[in-house]
Amino acid sequence: MLGCLITRYKRWRRDKLSEKRPWQEWEYLVLDIETSGLDAKRDHIVSIGWVLIKQGQIQLDSAQHLLLDGAQVDASVGIHLITDGDLEDRGRREESVIRYLRLLLRDKVLVMHHSPLELGFLKSWWRQLKQPSLSISWLDTLAIERTKAARSSQPIQEGGFRLAPCRMRYGLPEYQGHDALTDALATAELLLAQVAYQGKGCRLHDLLQMGGGHVILGSKQTLKR
Amino acid sequence: MAAIDVSEVQKFILSTPPFSNLSTAQVTTLLTGISISYVRQGQTLTLEGEAATLHLIRRGACEIRTPKGALVDQIADGECFGVSSVLAQNPDGLEIVAMEDSLVYRFDKASFLTVIAQSDAFALFFKHTRHHRSRKLLRTQSGDINTPALQLSTPIEQVMTRQLIQAIPEETVQVAAARMTEARVSSILIVAGKEEKQRLVGIVTDRDLRSRVLALGITADLSLAEVMTGEPATLLPDSLVMQAQTLMSEHNIHHLPVVSAEGLPVGMVTAADLLRHQELSPILLINQIHRQASVDSLARVCKQWPILIVNLILTDMKPADIGKVLAAVSDNLTRRLIELAIKTLGEPPMAFQFLVFGSQARSDQSLGSDQDNGLMLSRAPTQTEEEYFAALASFVCEGLGECGIRLCPGNIMASNPDWRMTAAQWRQVFSNWVTSAAPSALLNASIFFDIRCVYGDDESVANLITEVQKDVAKNSLFLASLTRSALASKPPLGFFRHFLLESSGEHKHQLDLKHQGLALINDIARLYGLACRTYRVGTIERLEQAIREKLITPDTARNLIDAWDELNGLRLDAQRRHWQSSGKASAYLDPSVLSPLERKHLKATFATIKDAQEIVLQRFARGYA
Known part of the structure; x- marks a missing residue:
C-alpha cells in the first residue's frame, strides 16, 4: 500500500517536473469528434478525426478519420486494429477504435477546441465501452485563447472564440471542409500558432495553466467490474 | 505508413505548381511524411539536419537570406524553399526568415527525392528555382554597392x-x-x-x-x-x-x-x-581618383572599376545610366591624369583641350571600352611645345591604358601626332571630311563626329562643332555618304529572318551585340544628330533632339531608343557574365541561351533597326544605297 503510494507520488512528481520541460518535448493528439447531438448521455459519436504533433510539428502521416455511424468507414482508413468483422458490427468497430485511441493517448497530451463537449463524450464513451481508466493531461485551444484575450484585456466579440475566427487572428488559412479530421488539423495548427506566440521556451506547464487540465477517462467503478 | 487524404492539404498541393502536374500516385508519395509547422514573424529557420529538405509555404511570407543577412529572395503562399539544401546540401548556408507568421509544410526528403526521380518536369522546376535563386544570390553577394548604385541612378x-x-x-x-x-x-x-x-x-x-x-x-x-x-x-x-x-x-x-x-x-x-x-561608390571611386598622386596608385584604385561596372549592371541600373556613370568616372580619371602630367612636365605652354570621341563622348562606355581621344591646341606649337604635348599625351593615354581603358587599336589617341592639332587644323580636318564626302574617308571618321571636351575651356570645341554643323548643312552629299557608309552593316536578320551569326572565329555562331546591333543604332542617331540644329552627342539625346526638331517621327525614335536600351542591357549582361567567368569583356551573345520569347523579342529589335535604316536611307540618301 505504501509502496503503491510512493510509486504514485514519484509518478506525480515526475509528471509535474516534466511539465516544466519545453512543450515540444511532449507529444500531442489533437482530436475532433462529430456527434449526433450535444448531450453526451443520449447522443453518440458519429466520427473522430485526429492528428499528432511530435517535436513541435504536425505529423500529417498520423492523421486519422474514423466514421463510426453506419458501415461507411473510409476505405483509406488504415487502422490495423480494425478488422473486416468490425466493419459489420458497430459495437466491435467502436471497440477497436477506442482501443487504438487509448493506446495512442497513453503518452500524449489530448488537445481539443472547446473541451467540455469532447471530454464529455469521451468520458461517457469510455464508460459505455467499459475501458480501463486512463489518466491524461488535456489542452483546450479555446480556453487558451480566452485566457490570452483576458490577459491582454482585449475584448473578443461573441463567436470570436469559434475555431475559424481564432485561426484568422493568427493568419491561418480558411478551410472549407468541416469534418472531424479537417477540424482536428485546424485545431492542431491553431495550437502551433498559439505556442509560437508564447515565445521561446514555452512549456507544457504554461499551456496547461492557460487552458488545460488533467482528467481520468473511465471511472474506478468501471475498473473494478 | 501511407498518409490518408487530408483534404485541405491535398487541395492546396494540387492547386500549386509544380505539384499540380504530378500523378495521383506521385502526390501520395510526396505527401508521405509531411509535417507542418508555424513560424512566428522574425523567426529564423535553418535548413540543417532533418530540415534540409523541401518546404512549401502554405500561408505567410518568408525571406531567403545569406548567412550574412543579405536578401536572396522573398517568397509567399505556394512557394518553396530548401531546394538547394536537398539537391546541393545548401552550399550557401541560406537561412529562412519569416516576414509574416507562416504556416509551412516540410516534405520528407526521401519522398521528395523519389518524386524528383520519377518526374522530369518536376525536377526541372526545382532546378530552375535553384538557378534563379543562385542568380539572385550572385547579385546579393555584391550587396554592399547595390543600394547606393541604385540611389545613384535616381533622377x-x-x-x-x-x-x-x-x-x-x-x-x-x-x-x-x-x-x-x-x-x-x-x-x-x-x-x-x-x-x-x-x-x-x-x-x-x-x-x-x-x-x-x-x-x-x-x-x-x-x-x-x-x-x-x-x-x-x-x-x-x-x-x-x-x-x-x-x-x-x-x-x-x-x-x-x-x-x-x-x-x-x-x-x-x-x-x-x-x-x-554621399556614401555612393562611383562617387567614392571618383574621390579616390582625385586623391591619387601617381599613375601607379591610380591604376591600383582603378582595379575596382570593373567590379563597380559589374555591380552597376547587377543592380539592374538602366544601361543609359550606367553609361553616364562610367563616363563620369572616365572623365574624372582623364582629368586627374592630365593634372598629374602637368605636375610632372610643368605648366603647359598654352591653353589646350583634351577631346574624347566615340563611346566616351557618347557616354555609353561599358566593360572593355577602348579610348579614343585627341588634343586641341590653341595655336601652332614650337618644336619644344610639341615635345611637351607629345609627352603629356602619352602620359595620359598610357595612364588610361594602365587604369584599364584599353589603348585604341586604330591609334585614335592624343599620343598619335596626327590627332594633336590646333583648333584651326581640327576645323580643316572636319571640313575635308564633310566636303570631300569620299566614302573611304568616312569609313573610319564617323566616331570623330561624336566629340566632347573633357579638359580645358570647351568653347573652342563648341565653336568647332558649330562650324562642322554649318558645313554639314551646306553639303547634303555628306550625310548621304555617311548614310551609305552607316548602312553598310545590316542588322543580323537574314532573308528568312534568322540570325546571321559570326560564322568563323572564336565567336562562331554568336551574336556580336555591339557591332551588329548597338553600333548600327549609334550610326543612325549620329546622322540625325548631325542633321539637327542643336548638337547632342549621346545616342538617346540625339534621337530625342531629332524628335524635337521634327526630323524623325516620335514612334520611330522611341522604337530605336527601346531597341538601344534592350541591346545595351543584353550587351552589358553578356559582358558581365564573360568578365566574371573569364576576366574578359566580350559583347558576344550565344542566342541559344535566350528563351524563345527573348529571341523573338531580339528579332523584333533587329527588325526595328532594319526599318529605321530604310527610313534613314530615304531621308538622307534619297533611297540610293
Missing part, C-alpha cells in the same frame, strides 16, 4: 524640391530675404520673362546675401540683379544624382536649380538633399 527629379521660391531681378534684396525666410529656404531663384514662361536668369543664396550684401554693408534696397549669380549652373530633371554631386563639388556650390529642357525652372536640389547619397 534628380525624385530628389529635388518642387517648391519654387522665386523673385524677379528688379525686386530688392530685402523682399527676397523676407520671402526666403518665410519659405524657410536658403536660396531664391531669379526669373525673368512673361508669366508661365519665366526663364531662370540667376540665383541668390544665403551665402550671397552674407558675402555680397551684409559683409559689404550694402543697403538692402539693392536690386537682386546686382547681387545674384547670373546664368547659374543647372540640371535637367532627368540628370542623375551623381551628376548633381559632381557639379556641386566642381563648382563648390550647394544649390542647383533644376530647369526643364525649355529653360523653365522646375525645382531645386541642395547639398542637403544629396547628403543621404
Whole structure:
C-alpha cells in the first residue's frame, strides 16, 4: 500500500517536473469528434478525426478519420486494429477504435477546441465501452485563447472564440471542409500558432495553466467490474 | 505508413505548381511524411539536419537570406524553399526568415527525392528555382554597392524640391530675404520673362546675401540683379544624382536649380538633399581618383572599376545610366591624369583641350571600352611645345591604358601626332571630311563626329562643332555618304529572318551585340544628330533632339531608343557574365541561351533597326544605297 503510494507520488512528481520541460518535448493528439447531438448521455459519436504533433510539428502521416455511424468507414482508413468483422458490427468497430485511441493517448497530451463537449463524450464513451481508466493531461485551444484575450484585456466579440475566427487572428488559412479530421488539423495548427506566440521556451506547464487540465477517462467503478 | 487524404492539404498541393502536374500516385508519395509547422514573424529557420529538405509555404511570407543577412529572395503562399539544401546540401548556408507568421509544410526528403526521380518536369522546376535563386544570390553577394548604385541612378527629379521660391531681378534684396525666410529656404531663384514662361536668369543664396550684401554693408534696397549669380549652373530633371554631386563639388556650390529642357525652372536640389547619397561608390571611386598622386596608385584604385561596372549592371541600373556613370568616372580619371602630367612636365605652354570621341563622348562606355581621344591646341606649337604635348599625351593615354581603358587599336589617341592639332587644323580636318564626302574617308571618321571636351575651356570645341554643323548643312552629299557608309552593316536578320551569326572565329555562331546591333543604332542617331540644329552627342539625346526638331517621327525614335536600351542591357549582361567567368569583356551573345520569347523579342529589335535604316536611307540618301 505504501509502496503503491510512493510509486504514485514519484509518478506525480515526475509528471509535474516534466511539465516544466519545453512543450515540444511532449507529444500531442489533437482530436475532433462529430456527434449526433450535444448531450453526451443520449447522443453518440458519429466520427473522430485526429492528428499528432511530435517535436513541435504536425505529423500529417498520423492523421486519422474514423466514421463510426453506419458501415461507411473510409476505405483509406488504415487502422490495423480494425478488422473486416468490425466493419459489420458497430459495437466491435467502436471497440477497436477506442482501443487504438487509448493506446495512442497513453503518452500524449489530448488537445481539443472547446473541451467540455469532447471530454464529455469521451468520458461517457469510455464508460459505455467499459475501458480501463486512463489518466491524461488535456489542452483546450479555446480556453487558451480566452485566457490570452483576458490577459491582454482585449475584448473578443461573441463567436470570436469559434475555431475559424481564432485561426484568422493568427493568419491561418480558411478551410472549407468541416469534418472531424479537417477540424482536428485546424485545431492542431491553431495550437502551433498559439505556442509560437508564447515565445521561446514555452512549456507544457504554461499551456496547461492557460487552458488545460488533467482528467481520468473511465471511472474506478468501471475498473473494478 | 501511407498518409490518408487530408483534404485541405491535398487541395492546396494540387492547386500549386509544380505539384499540380504530378500523378495521383506521385502526390501520395510526396505527401508521405509531411509535417507542418508555424513560424512566428522574425523567426529564423535553418535548413540543417532533418530540415534540409523541401518546404512549401502554405500561408505567410518568408525571406531567403545569406548567412550574412543579405536578401536572396522573398517568397509567399505556394512557394518553396530548401531546394538547394536537398539537391546541393545548401552550399550557401541560406537561412529562412519569416516576414509574416507562416504556416509551412516540410516534405520528407526521401519522398521528395523519389518524386524528383520519377518526374522530369518536376525536377526541372526545382532546378530552375535553384538557378534563379543562385542568380539572385550572385547579385546579393555584391550587396554592399547595390543600394547606393541604385540611389545613384535616381533622377534628380525624385530628389529635388518642387517648391519654387522665386523673385524677379528688379525686386530688392530685402523682399527676397523676407520671402526666403518665410519659405524657410536658403536660396531664391531669379526669373525673368512673361508669366508661365519665366526663364531662370540667376540665383541668390544665403551665402550671397552674407558675402555680397551684409559683409559689404550694402543697403538692402539693392536690386537682386546686382547681387545674384547670373546664368547659374543647372540640371535637367532627368540628370542623375551623381551628376548633381559632381557639379556641386566642381563648382563648390550647394544649390542647383533644376530647369526643364525649355529653360523653365522646375525645382531645386541642395547639398542637403544629396547628403543621404554621399556614401555612393562611383562617387567614392571618383574621390579616390582625385586623391591619387601617381599613375601607379591610380591604376591600383582603378582595379575596382570593373567590379563597380559589374555591380552597376547587377543592380539592374538602366544601361543609359550606367553609361553616364562610367563616363563620369572616365572623365574624372582623364582629368586627374592630365593634372598629374602637368605636375610632372610643368605648366603647359598654352591653353589646350583634351577631346574624347566615340563611346566616351557618347557616354555609353561599358566593360572593355577602348579610348579614343585627341588634343586641341590653341595655336601652332614650337618644336619644344610639341615635345611637351607629345609627352603629356602619352602620359595620359598610357595612364588610361594602365587604369584599364584599353589603348585604341586604330591609334585614335592624343599620343598619335596626327590627332594633336590646333583648333584651326581640327576645323580643316572636319571640313575635308564633310566636303570631300569620299566614302573611304568616312569609313573610319564617323566616331570623330561624336566629340566632347573633357579638359580645358570647351568653347573652342563648341565653336568647332558649330562650324562642322554649318558645313554639314551646306553639303547634303555628306550625310548621304555617311548614310551609305552607316548602312553598310545590316542588322543580323537574314532573308528568312534568322540570325546571321559570326560564322568563323572564336565567336562562331554568336551574336556580336555591339557591332551588329548597338553600333548600327549609334550610326543612325549620329546622322540625325548631325542633321539637327542643336548638337547632342549621346545616342538617346540625339534621337530625342531629332524628335524635337521634327526630323524623325516620335514612334520611330522611341522604337530605336527601346531597341538601344534592350541591346545595351543584353550587351552589358553578356559582358558581365564573360568578365566574371573569364576576366574578359566580350559583347558576344550565344542566342541559344535566350528563351524563345527573348529571341523573338531580339528579332523584333533587329527588325526595328532594319526599318529605321530604310527610313534613314530615304531621308538622307534619297533611297540610293
